[in-house]
Amino acid sequence: MIVDSSLDEVKKRENALSIIKDIVETKGRDELFDLTGLSGGFIASSSEVSLLETYVGPAIFEDALQEVGIDHMGGEKVLPLNRTSSGILAAILTLVSEDSNVVHYLAELPAHPSIPRSCKLVGANYFETDDFDEFSIPENTSLVVVTGSTMDHQVIDEEEFKEVIEMAHEKNIPVMVDDASGARLRTVVFNQAKACDLGADIAITSTDKLMPGPRGGLMAGREELIDKIKVKVNQFGLEAQPPVVLAMLNGIKNFNEDNLINSFSRKDELFDLLSEKFNNFKKTPTGVMISPEDLNDEVKVSHHLSDNDVAFVFSFILLKDYGIITIPSVSMPGASATIRFDLSTSDAFNLNLNDLDKKIESSFDKLQEVITNEEKCREIVFNF
The missing domain is CATH 3.90.1150.70 (Aspartate Aminotransferase, domain 1)
Structure with missing residues (x-):
C-alpha cells in the first residue's frame, strides 16, 4: 500500500x-478549481476585521451568531467550535459515560471516524448500522447518534430519522445529529426539516460544507445541553476563535x-x-x-x-x-x-x-x- x-x-x-x-x-x-464541496471561505469587511480582538470579537460576533445560527439550524442556542469533530468530541465527553452504549444510525456505512474515536476515548461501547430493521437501542445506552448526510452525501430517510428520535426519547436518551453537510443538503435539496425541528436534542454542522463559511463547527440544540457541552469545549480549547466566529456569521448570511x-x-x-x-x-x-x-x-x-x-x-x-x-x-x-x-x-x-x-x-x-x-x-x- x-x-x-x-x-x-x-x-x-x-x-x-x-x-x-x-x-x-x-x-x-x-x-485552481475546488470541487470538494468544502471550499468554504472567509467573508469579512475591514470594519469587522478591526474588531477581531480576544474579548471584543466574541462579545460582538458570538451574540450576533446566536440569531442567524438558530435561524439556520433551529434549536434554542448555538455553540461555535473550531471543528465539527471538536463538537462531536465535546458532546460525547459530556453525555457519554464509561462502559455505556452509543448507537448510531446512518444511511450508509461508515460513520465519520470522529464518532467512534470519541467513544473509544471515554471507554464507551459503540455500534453503528445502516440497516433500519437492525437498529435497536439496548439497555445502558447514553447517546443515540444520527447522521443526516454521510461523507458521500447519502441522505437519511426523514421518516426513519423521526422514528429513531422517537425511539430514543421513549427511553429518555438524548439524540445527537451529525449534520455536517446535511443541515443544508437535506433541507434545501431534499426539503427535509431541520434536525432540531425533528426533535434532535443537539445537531452539529460543518460551516465550510456547501456554504461560504470557514472550516469550523456550529452546534445547535436544547439550551441546557449546549451549556453543559460548552463547559467541556472551554476546558479543552475546542471553541471557535473570533475570526472563525465572524466568518461563520457572514457565511450563514451569504448562504x-x-x-x-x-x-x-x-x-x-x-x-x-x-x-x-x-x-x-x-x-x-x-x-x-x-x-x-x-x-x-x-x-x-x-x-x-x-x-x-x-x-x-x-x-x-x-x-x-x-x-x-x-x-x-x-x-x-x-x-x-x-x-x-x-x-x-x-x-x-x-x-x-x-x-x-x-x-x-x-x-x-x-x-x-x-x-x-x-x-x-x-x-x-x-x-x-
Whole structure:
C-alpha cells in the first residue's frame, strides 16, 4: 500500500497543499478549481476585521451568531467550535459515560471516524448500522447518534430519522445529529426539516460544507445541553476563535440556496458526459462521484495498489495537471477516499462541463499509464 497509516495521510495532504501553493504562486488562484464541496471561505469587511480582538470579537460576533445560527439550524442556542469533530468530541465527553452504549444510525456505512474515536476515548461501547430493521437501542445506552448526510452525501430517510428520535426519547436518551453537510443538503435539496425541528436534542454542522463559511463547527440544540457541552469545549480549547466566529456569521448570511439547486440540475449534464466513457460514476445531490472500488474497476491494466491508493493517485493527477481539488488529496486522516466533483462550489459555477469532462478523462488516461509503477505512484502522492 502507498497510504498505509494516519501519518501517510498527513504527509499526502502536506504534498497536496504544497501543490496548491505552487499553482497559486505561479499561475494564480484562477487556475485552481475546488470541487470538494468544502471550499468554504472567509467573508469579512475591514470594519469587522478591526474588531477581531480576544474579548471584543466574541462579545460582538458570538451574540450576533446566536440569531442567524438558530435561524439556520433551529434549536434554542448555538455553540461555535473550531471543528465539527471538536463538537462531536465535546458532546460525547459530556453525555457519554464509561462502559455505556452509543448507537448510531446512518444511511450508509461508515460513520465519520470522529464518532467512534470519541467513544473509544471515554471507554464507551459503540455500534453503528445502516440497516433500519437492525437498529435497536439496548439497555445502558447514553447517546443515540444520527447522521443526516454521510461523507458521500447519502441522505437519511426523514421518516426513519423521526422514528429513531422517537425511539430514543421513549427511553429518555438524548439524540445527537451529525449534520455536517446535511443541515443544508437535506433541507434545501431534499426539503427535509431541520434536525432540531425533528426533535434532535443537539445537531452539529460543518460551516465550510456547501456554504461560504470557514472550516469550523456550529452546534445547535436544547439550551441546557449546549451549556453543559460548552463547559467541556472551554476546558479543552475546542471553541471557535473570533475570526472563525465572524466568518461563520457572514457565511450563514451569504448562504445561497439557489447555488445548491443549480448544482442539482447541472450534475445530470456532467454525469451524461462521463458516462460516455466510464461505467461507474454515480450522481450525488450536487455533482458526481466515484468510489475507490468503482474507480479501480474502471482500470483496465493489472496493478498491485489498493482501491484507496488508486483514488489517491487519481486525485493527485487531477490536482497537479489541472488544478482540480478533490477530497482524497487534501483530506484529514480517516476521511472517505471517494472522489466527488461537487458543482455547488463557487469555482464550479464558471466551469465548462465539457472541459471538465475532458480533464477528468485525460487524468484517468494518465492514471492507467502510471498505475503499474508503484514507485511512480508513490512519488505522485508524496513528492518523493
